[in-house]
Amino acid sequence: MATLPTTTSEITAEWMTEALQGSATIPAGVTVAKVLLDPAGAGVGFMGEVATVGVVYDGDAGNAPTTMIAKFPTQSPEIRAMMQPTRIYEREHRFYSELAHMSPVRTPAIFHVTCEVADAAADEAYMLLMEDLSDLQLGDQVSGTTVDQARAALIGLAAHHAQFWNGAGMENADFIPVINGPLNQAGSPIYEASLPGFMEAFGTAIKPELADFVAGYAAMRPQILDELAAMPHTLVHFDYRADNLFFDDAGAVVVIDWQAISQGGGVADVAYLLSQNLTVDDRRAHEPELLRAYHDALVEAGVSDYGFDVLTADYRVGVGCGWMIPVLAVGSLDFTSERAVALWTAVIERAQSALIDHGFGS
Template sequence: MHNIIVHHPKDLTIDWAQRVVNQHNTDIVVSGVDITSVDIATTTRIRIKVEHNEPSLLPEQWFVKLPSMAWQARLITALPRLLHTEVRFYNEVAHSVSVTVPHFLAAQSKLGRGATLVLTDVTEFGAIPGSPGDALTLTQATRVVEQLAKFHACFWNKGCINHSYPWLAGPVRSLEDFLGTAMAVPLMKRGLQQAGELVPFKLYAQAIHYARNRRQAMRFLTQAQQTLVHHDCHPGNIFWNQSQPGLLDWQLIRFSEGISDIAYFLSVSLNTETRRLHEASLIAIYAQCLQDNGIAGIDVNILQQRYRAHLIYPFEAMIITLAIGGMMNLQSNHELIRRTAAAIEDLDAFSAIPL
């Protein structure tokens, strides 16, 4: 396998693109590389146009992910090797998931040397990528919930997945959990201070109490049936091919409770009124879709209770994102804090975890 790992947009040369192309067809000749956009957040995301002599055989619009050039984001994502995890997802797991994902052209990571992921840009085939602050319609939300249920059902109650993908539950994930717990209190305090009136004042003490007891909370949240989850289902990680959704950004993929994806998705992707009106019915749709895909014994009432508890994570994630800075557009970050705080308050989510 040719080395395709690079560290900066300027490294995306014709020679580099040719090494990517050679993994597919050595008769294709690259003649040009044009960078069309660079977005720096949790990763550095680069859109490029690659000119070559066989556009009918290989896409020309590429989407490249490198480690973030923002020091705050790089500091948070480097130790738990999040981009390395996404590289392994595309190399080892993507072919077996039921949800639509971008076609990947190449993906490589090496300990100490970095990681590079090269995907076909979803716009190549007319798909539209979302933005983090988008508010989805009920129809769109229903389609995402159905896709997540099918994805979860594929890996539900299969003990072999722990043996097939041990890297998803190994030392790197343990390190991520340790860092999350160690930094929970200072980051929660800093994020709440920066959020100000975006978060109702009565939630402040509960949020700090949760952060101080985060390890116990995480233990409670993992005491349920495990499956494979995306763990970062905000609107900016969704793309739309006509009316059908697909999922981007698999850096946080892990074993967890399926309803955690639904809690994350609904709390960040719907405006508050839409969520209040439809979250119960969307949870029921999720339960029915699991049953339709062969998962027996689903209790909607228990799902509702677990949904409440799992709302705490998306709220925490958005507050921590704000505290760190440089990981999401600030306006979108503020909007997602408003949405998740409203969900926490509406369903009294902190009381759903025994702390």
């Protein structure tokens, strides 16, 4: 058996042949003659690496893809150890293996999954090969989703949430934590560790009426998670933002990056999308209409025990929940990336406006 790669530059034709034959992506008589790698072009983030891999086949590979996406966990031992209590890599890899086929929302086709769980981060192994979606339109969190994109994303999300409503289909999915369980509670100390870097970078952008909220958020988060856990449970994406959403030619949403999945209130996804991905003006102008579109789609998909008035009350909790994300991201931000700085500048402005609009300011 060829050695499992841990980074883009380690992918070999031999390993790729075994991986693609093992998933029946190519037949046994076909091999990978060459892999076309560009390690310098790999996207390396806080939690991992993503790269496009070209594939040249020897033999008739039929409709097998000639490009695909390779996704690896971070190779930083320190970050791997910090993230291990959250089980984010296991969550995503097992989602694709065990649950993705159940969701009505489109996810990338998967050509290989390695998911070796262990007690220590150094002993774990994870790797994904998946569909290259670059021919679709990717959402842009910097400029913000359009109102039409947000509506399409919410309609797809509602169909997904309805499929798993009240825990349906997750009875044996022990790898998906309850939203207020220990794995997600681990976010509070990570927030505390990230906050000094965040304040150094963006402290001057914090609105005075939110200063206490920002400083005390880690202590508040357990209650926020408890409130989300008390809502009807569904399969929550928990990172439902524009940069994880593609749109096909018909405008339907395609969703990637399932590392944070949890069981709890679906409004966490709804609120994150609307509060941090629409411009402030668009959110204020269209928020009620978009919430109604989501709720109508839930009802159409068979959810009958969740009134619109309850949704709107729960939505406020979801807005509060989303504040975790920019602090965690900015605490380790690469400030040489103009797009990253522009992204989080916009997100912080949008998130604060939503928090104030929904009563979190002092």
